[in-house]
Amino acid sequence: MGNYQITLLAxxxxxxxxxxxAVKLLEKVGHQFGFQLNFNRQPVGGAAIxxxxxxxxxxxxxxxxxxxxxxxxxxxxxxxxxxxxxLRPESGLLALRxxxxxxxxxxxxxxxxxxxxxxSLRPEVISGVDLLVVRELTGGIYFGQPKGRVQxxxxxxxGFNTMTYCSSEVDRIAKVAFELAQQRxxxxxxxxxxxxxxxxxxxxxxxxxxxxxxxDVKLSHMYVxxxxxxxxxxxxxxxxxxxxxxxxxxxxxEAAMLTGSIGMLPSASLGSSGPGLFEPVHGSAPDIAGxxxxxxxxxxxxxxxxxxxxLKQEGAAKALETAVESVLGKGFRTGDLMADGxxxxxxxxxxxxxxxxxx
Numbered sequence: 001m002g003n004y005q006i007t008l009l010a011x012x013x014x015x016x017x018x019x020x021x022a023v024k025l026l027e028k029v030g031h032q033f034g035f036q037l038n039f040n041r042q043p044v045g046g047a048a049i050x051x052x053x054x055x056x057x058x059x060x061x062x063x064x065x066x067x068x069x070x071x072x073x074x075x076x077x078x079x080x081x082x083x084x085x086x087l088r089p090e091s092g093l094l095a096l097r098x099x100x101x102x103x104x105x106x107x108x109x110x111x112x113x114x115x116x117x118x119x120s121l122r123p124e125v126i127s128g129v130d131l132l133v134v135r136e137l138t139g140g141i142y143f144g145q146p147k148g149r150v151q152x153x154x155x156x157x158x159g160f161n162t163m164t165y166c167s168s169e170v171d172r173i174a175k176v177a178f179e180l181a182q183q184r185x186x187x188x189x190x191x192x193x194x195x196x197x198x199x200x201x202x203x204x205x206x207x208x209x210x211x212x213x214x215x216d217v218k219l220s221h222m223y224v225x226x227x228x229x230x231x232x233x234x235x236x237x238x239x240x241x242x243x244x245x246x247x248x249x250x251x252x253x254e255a256a257m258l259t260g261s262i263g264m265l266p267s268a269s270l271g272s273s274g275p276g277l278f279e280p281v282h283g284s285a286p287d288i289a290g291x292x293x294x295x296x297x298x299x300x301x302x303x304x305x306x307x308x309x310x311l312k313q314e315g316a317a318k319a320l321e322t323a324v325e326s327v328l329g330k331g332f333r334t335g336d337l338m339a340d341g342x343x344x345x346x347x348x349x350x351x352x353x354x355x356x357x358x359x
Contacts, residue, residue, distance in 0.1 A: 002035035013284025014294035015073030021351035045075025045089035055092025069310030074284035118260025135248025187239035263295030266302035323357035
């Protein structure tokens with residue numbers, strides 16, 4: 001049924017641990033559903049800095065381009081913070097997204113019934129939440145020019161970044177969001193700050209103009225500060241949230257906490273063509289690296305997105321997601337999800353329970 005090339009980017013911190021869990025599960029589900037996954041491990045982030053002196057070696061980017069999908073764990077560590085910005089692990093991640101031309105970031109947030117008590121919000125507020133953040137990934141303030149720091153004549157230093165979008169950049173991410181809304185509940189909320197930002201007014205104008213091509217999608221607009229409030233006040237009102245790069249970065253992390261832990265959130269980054277990049281939303285957590293306490297579930301759910309979106313293996317993707325729900329339903333928890341009456345286990349043990357659930 002298929003033979004696929006997967007580039008594995010374990011990265012830093014807890015990355016190798018959660019990658020090991022994901023690989024075992026992918027091999028298991030591949031065997032069950034009759035397809036072969038060939039893994040090509042490549043360094044990125046701090047691991048690449050240690051080996052090659054740069055966070056994204058050309059060989060890593062080339063391997064990613066030549067694969068069917070890329071699975072990334074996490075990058076970064078405090079010891080690299082003193083490096084020049086272009087040599088830090090995070091710059092390697094931005095270069096990877098740009099190199100693969102990944103402009104659309106998808107971050108689903110769905111509440112697992114077994115984790116209703118894990119959220120800091122009341123169960124009646126988050127029960128039934130099922131939303132999707134569609135974040136523009138290669139434009140906006142993170143990539144806009146000019147940017148930098150300059151010395152002023154009065155001796156002060158001034159730092160500046162430019163938030164900028166072209167109409168074509170807005171159009172292509174809006175198209176993705178409208179089409180995804182069509183596949184869901186048919187509701188799209190576009191987030192901006194059009195009351196004070198010209199770039200946001202362009203964003204709103206382009207999204208509004210595109211709405212005529214999608215009469216089956218109900219479009220609304222919301223200022224980003226209100227959206228941040230509404231996510232914790234009444235999150236069930238949202239189906240698909242369309243955001244710029246900066247706003248989506250912030251709002252998706254806020255939305256992640258609806259589930260009780262950022263350790264539960266997967267993501268996919270897609271371009272117009274070529275392989276997609278699938279990764280958990282959380283960071284590398286270097287403070288717990290090697291302690292076998294990390295939560296691998298976001299990585300496993302990212303692997304499920306890889307199967308569904310990258311390889312079109314819907315049955316295998318659903319099997320992984322069902323295994324996660326089953327294990328949580330039995331009360332198994334890593335420390336970040338721990339609650340009274342549950343069984344605390346480590347990263348590797350969580351992987352073994354997921355294997356059992358698949359069987």
